[in-house]
Amino acid sequence: MKMIPSRFKSGTLGALALASSLGFAAQVQAGAAFVHLFEWKWNDVAAECEDFLGPKGFEAVQISPPNEHIVHDTWWARYQPVSYKLNSRSGTEQELRNMIERCHAAGVKIYADLVFNQTAVWGDGGTGTAGTRWTPRNHPGLYGFKDYHNSGFDISASDYANDAHRVWIGKLTGLPDLNTGSDYVRQKIADYVNKLKEMGVDGFRIDASKHIAPGDVQAILEKAGKPWAFLEVIGANGEASALQPPNYTHLGLVTEFKYGTDVAANFRGQIKYLRTLGKGWGLLPSDRALVFIDNHDRERGHGGGGNLTYKDGPTYNLANVFMLAFPYGYPKVHSGYKFDNTDAGPPGDADCEKNRGKWACQHRWGNIANMVSFRNHTIEAWSVDNWWDNGNNAIAFGRGDKGFVVINNDTGDLNETLSTGLPPGEYCNILAADKECSGGIITIDGNGRAHFELSGKSAAAIHGGARP
Known part of the structure; x- marks a missing residue:
């Protein structure tokens, strides 16, 4: 048995209680704070775990989707899966294995981004990053036409407002929608998750969860042994109640997008009001909320706007200080690259020392990095x-x-x-x-x-x- 660094045993009492009550894996609990190294290569993530994340006390690092995807120079190429082979823009399967081992040795968990609502559509086919030939709804050895909802329609604004079922079976921005109600599809996804678990991945982010029926998500997680996971659900006023974050909290932590916009609005106005930030503001209960100041979508204005980003400089820095100091939710620090074109992919290797002009490296900003130790030290004093x-x-x-x-x-x-x-x-x-x-x-x-x-x-x- 591999020895587990002592920091892996820490975690908030609320998160542990939630995991236990759900029956999902409680051996991996949400801890003090983690970082999303957006579009970093596996070798760069490994080095960052050893040189910075471990010493600074980050609980975990979220990595980009590790599966094969389309070959394209945009960031969203990672969200058009071709297969579940583990060769991606971030590196090979062996490099992924080595990164997991090195990060674990540094006391840092790995959370992998899972994309299983949809598969690729760009260019009507081609060759993926692992060499797999594909066309839309035809992924040899994995999925064929019968494995999709094949509803034939793109999800519309009226669907979000009036018909959750159409959101769960329709095409998100034209992407082929997997039939996650199919036992075959569920098993294929579970096999992929289980392989990542066997490699040492500690938890998962489930992309586009709002576009998957909660019962389907639950069935897939159960087939995969009930791993620790958090779900991307973008709450929005005027949308059907079945699509709102509270409808998914029985499955794990849920992304609380309203947190980031509320904090931003106050830092652009008067922060004195933040004293009461929490459920009374229409947010999820703290032990079910995964929070952030920004993420890879919101910093680009996708999925709604209103967040602070690295381009806001000192105000963004202070908002992250507040997030890491205030006792609400499980905080994620976002760290990505600089851009003007919101579709642009990563600018080469992620090196915060040599390539700082292209990478924002927000997790290395002194105030943000040092506040991780503050949260670690105060985690049991859950009060203001x-x-x-x-x-x-x-x-x-x-x-x-x-x-x-x-x-x-x-x-x-x-x-x-x-x-x-x-x-x-x-x-x-x-x-x-x-x-x-x-x-x-x-x-x-x-x-x-x-x-x-x-x-x-x-x-x-x-x-x-x-x-x-």
């Missing part, structure tokens, strides 16, 4: 304490007696003495430099109070795990 705000765009709050954060979204300076709830002594301001304890020191007096001086659009954070 000692809240303070200036009535506008500066806030501060504690997490029990474990940590305290100050966020100044104003453009002017902040000078305040605040009650932190932490024991007296010296603490490292983990957001003052790239290395947690290489910047300023914050001293807490015998009454639990400390003085904070911040310039505009900056933050400070202290916790009991980072002391000089």
Whole structure:
């Protein structure tokens, strides 16, 4: 038996309870925070696990779909599957295996993106990244015409509003829709998932879950041994209730897209209102929500807009600080590449040291990276304490007696003495430099109070795990 790094045993109590209540695999629970290395190659992911993600305390890394896909220079080529062979733009099957082993050795889990609502259609056929010849609805040795819904219609706006069944059997942007109600199709997908599990993949993202009937998703997961998974379900006002996120939460965590737009709206307005962020805002219960400031779709304006992105600079940075400090949901940090063309594929190798001009590398931004340790240290103090705000765009709050954060979204300076709830002594301001304890020191007096001086659009954070 392979030894499991001790960090793999951590996780939120709420996520564990949810997994147990559902009967899905509880040995892999949602932890403190993970990162999506969007369109990174397997060798680059492995190196990043060893050099950065593991040392910084990231729970897991989400990887792009590992299966064979169409040959095309857009990012969405990865979402047009040709087969379940494990040769993709990110690398070979052997490189995938090596990456999983190296990331595990660094204490980082692997979450794979699964695409099984649809198969490829681009160009009416061709050769995939593993050399497989295909045409629409004809994938030799895998799927043929009978394995699709063959409904003949593209999903329309009125379908989303009035007819969930048509959404579940219709074509999403013209893509052939697999008949996920078929036992044969379910087994083929489950075989693919099981192979990834055998290779060591720890969890899964299920793409386009809203376009698959919940009963079909459940049947596939059951055939695959009930792995830990989270589901992409984009909630939208005016759509049929059967398509909304709460209709999928019995299957696992669900992407809470409204979280990112709500946080963005407040960081563009007044962040003082964020004190009550949660279910009362129309969001999912915390233990069922997977949250993010942006993702690969939303940073391109796809699937709706309104999110902050890397192009928003300091405001985006502060929003991620808030996400990692605030006790709601399982947070995912997005990290991708820079672009002007929203269809553009990845610009070569992902190297945050040598190729930073092309890759945004948001997970390496000092404030975002160091806040992962804050979340790890405060994970059991699931409360907001000692809240303070200036009535506008500066806030501060504690997490029990474990940590305290100050966020100044104003453009002017902040000078305040605040009650932190932490024991007296010296603490490292983990957001003052790239290395947690290489910047300023914050001293807490015998009454639990400390003085904070911040310039505009900056933050400070202290916790009991980072002391000089």
